[in-house]
Amino acid sequence: MSWRGGWMVSLLVVGAGCGGALPEEESAASSADVEQGLDASYCLPTEASTQRVKAILPPSELGSALFSAGPGPFEDFRGTLHFAVNFEDGRRALWKSDGTEAGTLQVKSLPNSTGTFWPVVTNLTATPSRLFFMAGDSAHGMELWASDGTGPGTALVKDLTPGPDHSSLSHLTPVDDALVFFKETYDGTTSPSTRYELWRSDGTSSGTVRLRDFGTEMDVSYLDAKAGGALLFFVRELSGAGTSLWKTDGTTQGTVRLKKLTSGAQAFIRSVESSDESTLFILGESSGLQELWKTDGTAAGTVRLASFGSSRVVEILGALGSWAYVTTTSVTTQYMVLYRVPLAGGNPTSVVSLPNAYASQGVALPFINEVSKAPGGSKLFFSVHIGTNGPGVRDTQLWVTDGTAAGTTLLRRPMSLSDEYGAPLVAVSDDLVFFSSLEDGGIGVEPWVSNGTPGGTRRLKNISTEAHNPSSYPYGFLKVGSRVFFGAYDETRSSQLWSTALSNACVSPDAGP
Numbered sequence: 001m002s003w004r005g006g007w008m009v010s011l012l013v014v015g016a017g018c019g020g021a022l023p024e025e026e027s028a029a030s031s032a033d034v035e036q037g038l039d040a041s042y043c044l045p046t047e048a049s050t051q052r053v054k055a056i057l058p059p060s061e062l063g064s065a066l067f068s069a070g071p072g073p074f075e076d077f078r079g080t081l082h083f084a085v086n087f088e089d090g091r092r093a094l095w096k097s098d099g100t101e102a103g104t105l106q107v108k109s110l111p112n113s114t115g116t117f118w119p120v121v122t123n124l125t126a127t128p129s130r131l132f133f134m135a136g137d138s139a140h141g142m143e144l145w146a147s148d149g150t151g152p153g154t155a156l157v158k159d160l161t162p163g164p165d166h167s168s169l170s171h172l173t174p175v176d177d178a179l180v181f182f183k184e185t186y187d188g189t190t191s192p193s194t195r196y197e198l199w200r201s202d203g204t205s206s207g208t209v210r211l212r213d214f215g216t217e218m219d220v221s222y223l224d225a226k227a228g229g230a231l232l233f234f235v236r237e238l239s240g241a242g243t244s245l246w247k248t249d250g251t252t253q254g255t256v257r258l259k260k261l262t263s264g265a266q267a268f269i270r271s272v273e274s275s276d277e278s279t280l281f282i283l284g285e286s287s288g289l290q291e292l293w294k295t296d297g298t299a300a301g302t303v304r305l306a307s308f309g310s311s312r313v314v315e316i317l318g319a320l321g322s323w324a325y326v327t328t329t330s331v332t333t334q335y336m337v338l339y340r341v342p343l344a345g346g347n348p349t350s351v352v353s354l355p356n357a358y359a360s361q362g363v364a365l366p367f368i369n370e371v372s373k374a375p376g377g378s379k380l381f382f383s384v385h386i387g388t389n390g391p392g393v394r395d396t397q398l399w400v401t402d403g404t405a406a407g408t409t410l411l412r413r414p415m416s417l418s419d420e421y422g423a424p425l426v427a428v429s430d431d432l433v434f435f436s437s438l439e440d441g442g443i444g445v446e447p448w449v450s451n452g453t454p455g456g457t458r459r460l461k462n463i464s465t466e467a468h469n470p471s472s473y474p475y476g477f478l479k480v481g482s483r484v485f486f487g488a489y490d491e492t493r494s495s496q497l498w499s500t501a502l503s504n505a506c507v508s509p510d511a512g513p
Contacts (some may be wrong), residue, residue: 008400070495084121142166240265444471
């Protein structure tokens, strides 16, 4: 069985706890109430501060807001937004923006894809001196490129798979001023297998070298983490010898196995969350036990915190202070319970059970969709999806917790009910989170913002007003400087670059929706 399939089936059929009826949404608070809940650095952005930066793409030929081409992915490189533009006619380019129309410029036109959707420019990853990304051309296929932020300084780094064949690169991670990544080569000619090679690049051909060949008997998990200036990754030996945590600092001698986690042949890493100085992960044993671990990037600091039985699925929210926070879900009750686990060791204790009004209506299993925490923050924002026996969901909810029952609050529902669009969730400060949400009255899925209170949760702007495309389907929220950038479908009939300006000069917010 492949280790790269993302969510395992058990996540959708297992769940713990008890609960009550789904709380109703609270009414909008007064302007004074909203301002009292604001972060010391940022006020709630306004509709007036949320504007399209520049119309870059022509009207989409697909006729769909959900599938039209748009700018992205986005990356902060040297304090300036950089992003890819993959046009529907096959043109490819690297762009940058300072948040103004005049300052939104093409850095370099990249090789076209001759009218097809592949290959695209993607995987933008910044180091202090280079912006790395993946791009393709007919002579070299999909390969690693790098840019110094100028057109002349943007070029192919190295043809890692010589000739027109594509290279499959993953785990692109900045380590100091270099990039480390895995090159995966699939061989299906005899017995299907994948070879995993760890590489390092300084942005030059001669400085792009292989650090270690893990061969075809090692399976590298798609999950990873950045900790202490190193890439942490998980390796399972296909011979059945077990699963181990590894790290690399971008050197051969600094690429080492930190700790063997288990000897089980069918043990899998299911969830990883990095929070401040700790990285938390879930190891699923072949026995069905699910173990919560923490690591600080050292062998001594890699320890098992708790074990949960096979009747519950455990999902990580993150760490706050001296506690790790997880949720469990039971297939019997179909309720989700928030637990906290001491990072120093000790027994898990329940904090609160989240309500599930659909628990008696057949399959209605809650699961965590996204989690976000601002650097150094004291709150965890998370979205809960309540599933069905089909691809869609019954409900999607935005929650916030400070680690207490009283501080665990429903902020908004529903976020998105689409099985083709996952609602983004990005906290840019401890009391400022951006997300998307669905609204009645023909408005659709639009960008929203919250200061962490129900009364301070409101629509940012109604961007798409087309009757047949009532949703702008925002994506890619990224704070760069004093702006939060994102992509959204608008009246140009394509997805374009948008931003909202952040301010610490609070004024009364616009009237809520």
